[in-house]
Amino acid sequence: MIRFENAVFEYIRRDDEGNVEGITRALDDVSVHIKRGEFVAVLGANGSGKSTFAKHINGLLVPEEGKVFVGGLDTSDDNNLLKIRQMAGMVFQNPDNQIIAQTVEEDVAFGPENMGVPTDEMQQRVDEALEKVGLIAEKDNSPNRLSGGQKQRVAIAGVLAMKPECIIFDESTAMLDPAGRKEVIATAHELNKNNNITVILITHYMNEAMGADRILVMDHGKIVMDGTPRQIFSKPEEIRKYKLEVPEITELAYRLHKAGAPMPAFVLDEDEFMEAIRSAKAAGALS
């Protein structure tokens, strides 16, 4: 579905006279392949290049060296751009700054309108998309009156109405409260499961990555770790090297394990922790 081949992208900072002050390699020789239907979380500290990575997937940025292919199409060919953007939709960070129209329904229609979808089909697409994110009742309302989580779901519907194969969440939960974050993450999982949409979730909340099929960790423009949550989070020392944290319960289990307690080195969540405690007790290893 998505293939990065030795992609390089640099930001050049210039001073007032236009002289080069410094160069940041936001993507440094990145090669990765993401399969259709995968749920991939991309983790990394601020400035690790994860947002730049996201913007390459729908052609907002094009690599300076190497290639990026989406659905087999080369993003550096301008003729492919509209098709790529339809296939790989994006949901951004700030809920207010990505809603264009004055009613929910018209905003969802914005993408299909740009694609030239015939009017008869448009209403159906819009209704279906709003139905999927559970906001059909807000159809005629102003987006300004919605909560942060709801606004992000409108943005998701806006992408869905374009019938994408992949949705990229570029830190879409960073500005939301815990309830809003849950809404967005749950929606992402539903679309992945029920509609076989490939999800790329860029986030710095470790917990949100726990439900992913696969995690990519980025640091200084490189993909430094690539594996299942189990593989990634059972290496807390390495994770911390990249200025990230391990979810607290996972960390607790790991430390207990290292201290010789009857605990596995990795537990995914609260339930697994309880499970481990119970089996330790059954084995008589726990008082």
Added chain:
Amino acid sequence: MSIILDHVSHIYNPGTTFEKRALDDISLVIPDGEFIGLIGHTGSGKSTLIQHLNGLLKPSSGNIFFNGQSIFDNDFKMKDLRREVGLVFQYPEYQLFEVSVIKDVLFGPNNLGMKTLDAEVAAYAALKSVGIDESLLDVSPLDLSGGQKRRVAIAGVLAMKPKVLVLDEPAAGLDPLGRREILDTIANIRKEQNITVILVSHSMEDVAQYVERIIVMNKGKIAMDDTPQEVYSHDEELQAMGLDIPEITRLFLRLKKEGYRLPTDVFTVDQAYEAMMK
């Protein structure tokens, strides 16, 4: 500086179709030197509440006393209140406007009419306490990283030497390391300067390990006001208000239910590790 809220209500746009009761009969005592977490989901009234603490909003009904003096007294000096109670808004970096870091931090002290030298000393000290390096003093705030901008903005309020510091979501939008750093910085400032700190957040996780008292707001009312340990034991009520308790605390509550004798005032991995290894 003690603050007493006496049956305070606040209504936005009274008498119109947009009328909204944001605060509903709030009574609250904030004594000197406390470290308080003010928790509530978006729209619970916590932002409205903190704007009452430095006089940006006045109650529609009820009264507020600062050091015993009513906000409605004729000789009440609003300027003094702004000096005493420093309020750091959410995403404070969006208020930076000066050409250099130091000038921006000096904005508050100068507005209060502090003498040049005093103002500068206060500004330098404030920048130091938030961990901004001296080499950045003459840099434009717009050229700083997100985390640095936020520190400068907090220093801008600290430089006014407030006795009460209120911060609205100081860690919002930062990565895990940035979040921890900023909260540690605030905890240090409170320890060094011995001031009252009110940390506003919609996340229990962030405030749990720092504060000694948690005020939970819901629908414009105070739903709970107690020690963290006591507040977290009402897990289900909190969830009904759209709030979470720290993961570790929730795990311990569950373990306790299954019959393990474990403490419930455990909020961090370190504390949990200690408790379980015993």
Added chain:
Amino acid sequence: MLRDITIGQYYPSGSIIHRLDPRVKFAGTFVYIVSLFVFKTFWGFLPAAVWLITLVIMARIPVKYLLKGLRPMLFLLLFMAAMNLLMTPGEVIGQWWIIKVTKEGIRSAAFMSLRLALLIMGSSLMTYTTTPTALTAAMEHIFRPLKIIRVPVHELAMMMSIALRFIPILLEETDRIMKAQQARGADFESGGLIKRAKAMLPILVPLFVSAFRRAGDLAQAMEARCYHGGKGRTKLHPLKYKLRDIIAYIIMIGYLVGCIFIP
């Protein structure tokens, strides 16, 4: 709370007037204004007034609202009345010091005020019954021929509709920045003109920075959703004339012809 204030003054009542095509309402307002300038006598205002009252009743707009629309224009109205009252030469009926009031003056003052009042009420009827979105769509449609002379009609309409969406957000942001600076001891209320103007700087700079950041974000979000100008674009709710719109046009033409030939 500022977000709740809608820009414009749309008053939803769901009447037949509300449901008319916005282009019809545009044309209707135009015809109505023309008719006001055709008349030279007081009697001429009678059909215009009847026309307006009929529409207001049909649109189910409370009279209170209509009069409220006059309020911001009150100064202009009084000023014009005063100018006409005092500046019109003719048969003097009263004189104090250098102020002369003539019979013609009274007549012309009353005539002009009535015309202006009818004009304001008529055009506010359009904004009461049409959403800003529909107004923008109508303008895009009506001015489409200007594309030939390279006026970027679609882009202007898009800009207008984005502005309409962001005005409440930026208003709220202004409020927030003002409060943040007030919390840092800024004082916007006292001092002379220059001091006050200077005090605006801490609000304006962050506001501009934020507006540019939002503009950048929005441009990117639009691009990501395949926006590439007006070419090949379809619409969710394209403007389409219905029977009632055609009837409205016919009535309108009747009204205009009547107004021109009856006197």
